[in-house]
Amino acid sequence: MKVSVVIATYNGEDFVTQQLESIRSQNREPDEVLICDDRSTDNTQRLVSNFIEKNSLDNWSFMINSENQGYQKNFYNLLKKASGDIIFLSDQDDEWTSDKIEKMAQIMQHDNSIETLNSGIQLIDQNSDKVALPARKNFYNANFLYSKEPLRYLNSFSLDDIIKRNISPGCSMCISKNLRDEFVSTYNFELPHDWFLNMIASVDKKCFFLNENLIRYRMHNNNTLGVSENWGAQSKVNSFENSRQTKIKEFEQLLSSLTIISQRQDIKSAEHLANYLRARLRFYKKQTLGSLLRLRDYKEYYQTATFRGQIWDFLVAFKLKKIIYRLLQM
Structure with a gap:
């Protein structure tokens, strides 16, 4: 099965090279990587272009929007262009474990009823050091995911679950080509795209969570998950x-x-x-x-x-x- 990775970038010069390297170094290489920059004003465009050229990545393509569109439309257009049977979504500032594509694609291949597969995350800081987060009762996955029942290795979620909260950041997600087709014909650019994708899949309990941390999810000034040392x-x-x-x-x-x-x-x-x-x-x-x-x-x-x-x-x-x-x- 063909695997695509789509990456939306915008002013990500601080960490984008680390993310691109973690994708290039996957045990199971993607068949195509589509990157679209949303009119960055920093060095992101140069860094991405240089990375592709330096590593001779013929199956990677880099596009630049003619005007700033916002992350939802940027991801929407990337998903429309992706040709893979399995499509991975990626942000610009995280780091993937080397077996992320391999493990998640294998699960998708063995069970074609899965339409969205979300992996667990490990929080990291600006220096790529692990961040510990106190666990809330009945919460998992850095407090993204609520479940009264203990999680198994692979877990399905219904619409009743997803309507209350999303279960993992979109950058941990891969989706089927069929779900992508449904998404591009229905998405209204209101709810974040990853939550909408999980909602569609969850109607028939085809939304799944893989209880293994396969992405290092970076927390920085623009992404704090509501965590604060000063919580008086x-x-x-x-x-x-x-x-x-x-x-x-x-x-x-x-x-x-x-x-x-x-x-x-x-x-x-x-x-x-x-x-x-x-x-x-x-x-x-x-x-x-x-x-x-x-x-x-x-x-x-x-x-x-x-x-x-x-x-x-x-x-x-x-x-x-x-x-x-x-x-x-x-």
């Missing part, structure tokens, strides 16, 4: 407050994506999931006790909200957040 009480208040508009946008995107996918596929739980998303939106837009109590009727709320988050929701609903904030400032 005031920081928590600020974080919850600043996230409201972000959450409104996210749940609007999820609802829109669910609507699009359910128009093309028969989803038994579509109405329930849509009502849950609407309940989320009502609470974030109008934070009242009534809207919170309606939201708490859904089991999905308890599976996504931490205990700390639930306490904050009650403070907000009772209009106590300003009082708490003032006390913290004293």
Whole structure:
């Protein structure tokens, strides 16, 4: 089976060469690598061109957008161009283990029911040193993935799971050509492309997670996963407050994506999931006790909200957040 790798770049001069080298050094070499730069203003374009030329990579191609399009359209266009039966997505600043393509492609080849395969990640810092992250209860994969049941080596996820949260960064993902075809005909550029891909695949439980760390996922100033060494009480208040508009946008995107996918596929739980998303939106837009109590009727709320988050929701609903904030400032 033919393997493609697609890489979207933008102002990635600090780490792009390390990522390209980790892909070039794979045990199972990709059949094609497609790279598209989104009008970088640093040295990314020169570094990528020099890397391809220096290593005589005839099956690698490098394109530059005529104008900045954003990462979603950049990945969308790359996926449209990819000709592989299995397509790997790559960011510009991570590092792949040498057996990533080999292991994931082998699983995809042996089970053609899998449409998205997400691998585990190891967090690293700017110096490529491992970053330890305290594990939350029932969370795996650097706290990306929630599961009440202990994970097996290979795990499938339903739409009910994926609608609540994505399970791994898109840079850990490979997809089937069939899923790519469905994606390019339905994607609306709202929800992040990787989450949308997993949503499509999860309708028939064809979304899988491989419980092995095959990518070193870099954390830096533009990518912090919400981890902070200074996570005091005031920081928590600020974080919850600043996230409201972000959450409104996210749940609007999820609802829109669910609507699009359910128009093309028969989803038994579509109405329930849509009502849950609407309940989320009502609470974030109008934070009242009534809207919170309606939201708490859904089991999905308890599976996504931490205990700390639930306490904050009650403070907000009772209009106590300003009082708490003032006390913290004293």
